[in-house]
Amino acid sequence: MTYIVRLAENKDLPGILDIYNFEILNTKNTFDLVPKTLSQQKQWLYDRSGVYPVLAAIEIENGREHRLAGFAALSPYRHRPAYATTVENSVYVDIKHRRRGVGNLLLENLILRAKEHGFHSIIARINSNNLESQKLHEKLNYKKIGIEIEVGRKFGKWIDIISYQKLLK
DSSP states (O other): OEEEEEEOOGGGHHHHHHHHHHHHHHOSSSOOOSOOOHHHHHHHHHHTSTTSOEEEEEEEETTEEEEEEEEEEEEESOSSGGGTTEEEEEEEEOGGGTTTTHHHHHHHHHHHHHHHTTOOEEEEEEETTOHHHHHHHHHTTOEEEEEEEEEEEETTEEEEEEEEEEEOO
C-alpha cells in the first residue's frame, strides 16, 4: 500500500475520531476514559493549527486518497513559558494499517515539522506495555529518559509511563 502524509483537515475528523475512540475504549495507550465527540475533535484540531500540527496518513488507492490510516500531533509539553521550545508527540495508527510503516512515516514527518517550527526537544510519553511505540521511537533516535511508576489507572490496572526524548539539532 502507498501512503501520503499531509496536514489533517476537517474531512479527516471522522477517521481521527474512530481511531482515537477505539484507543480510548480498548487500550491503555491514552489516559482518556470517555470517547470524544466530533465537536470536541473539531476544537482539538483547531487548537493544533499553526505550530502544533496534526498530520494525517492517508492510504492512496488508484492514485486517489482512499482512507485515513493514522494521525500524529504535536502538543505543548507544559504551559509554563520556559517549556515553550519543547513539545510532546502523539501517534495513532488504525488497527488495520499497523506494521505497514504508517507510524514511522507519521513520526518522521512530525519530527520534520517540529524542526521547521523551531522546537528544540520532543517528548514522547508511552505506556510501558506499548512495545511497538517504544521500538518506533527508539528507531528514530529517541532516548529513554525515565519511567513514571503507576501514574495512571485504566481498566482497573495501574499504568507506568516510559518517557522518551529527541533533541532536534
